Amino acid sequence: MRLTVLVPGGSGQLGRDLAALASPAVEVVAPGSAELDVTLTGQVLASVGALAERAREAGSAPVVVNAAAYTAVDAAETDEERAFAVNADGPRVLAAACAARRVPLIHVSTDYVFPGDASQPYEPSDELGPRSAYGRTKAAGEDAVLGSGASSWVVRTAWLYGRSGSNFVKTMARLESSQKTLSVVDDQIGGPTWTADLAAGLLELASRVAAGDGPERRILHCTNAGAVSWCGFARAIFTHLGADPERVRPCTTAEFPRPAARPAYSVLSPASWKEAWLTPMRPWEEALDAYFAAE
């Protein structure tokens, strides 16, 4: 079945990788925030309406994959109102527009909705407990989408890096060339995820949803497989850069305070993704290899 996919947040790192997957079978419309601001109701209604119309004319199935978000985790601590507008109010309006037009919605969320005091990977049904303003606004966005009456799915992911935008991999590459050694926290564990892999997974889900075969479970977890600390991840990046990984020294979160609290452990279980018969995500180490090979 041909798909027409609207991707709000099309100029973000995930949005760009979704747009890159356009093919004869998948039309991707990926407006940046200047063209589609999810906090502006009129723009949201017009964009979802135009999507439905475009798909009808093309004989394809419309789907929205929402990649728009306020992602500045530390800045959100002092700017929660704006973060809420983008991460909760925007998705609520988007979901209402999707419900009205009978367009399915896939909404992207985060591991930071969890408190991080678990000792085994989080399942979608585990209790939320965001520790930051960003996490609170994203949790509110999930509720808004799932309570909207739209045919909707929330996909939580984590620790994204991609070719565009700023992210941890790029920061490490910059610091490698400017510092002899650096300290990176070793007591926060998560699942680094390449946006290209996530984009492919989201499109697979979108095809299923469009075919009327969307998973019964409305919240899914999707990250590259495995888990590592930021320090371990930084060392793997240094190795890829041809640099000595020992130049990355472990430190604790307490030694490196940030405005927003981060979960100490936010690994997301792959079980829901597998149980939905979606292609399992490869290990984070393989994804990092592929990212550097594609550079």
Ligand SMILES: NC(=O)c1ccc[n+]([C@@H]2O[C@H](COP(=O)([O-])OP(=O)(O)OC[C@H]3O[C@@H](n4cnc5c(N)ncnc54)[C@H](OP(=O)(O)O)[C@@H]3O)[C@@H](O)[C@H]2O)c1
């Ligand atoms: N980055 C991570 O490590 C991470 C981890 C877990 C989950 N996630 C989630 O994954 C999704 C994609 O994240 P990402 O890393 O691709 O983020 P990103 O690179 O920061 O991209 C977010 C995009 O949202 C756009 N945006 C901001 N405000 C908007 C508004 N009012 N209306 C429309 N668009 C707006 C931004 O556009 P402008 O640049 O023009 O403002 C940007 O293009 C988000 O839902 C995020 O919460 C991210």
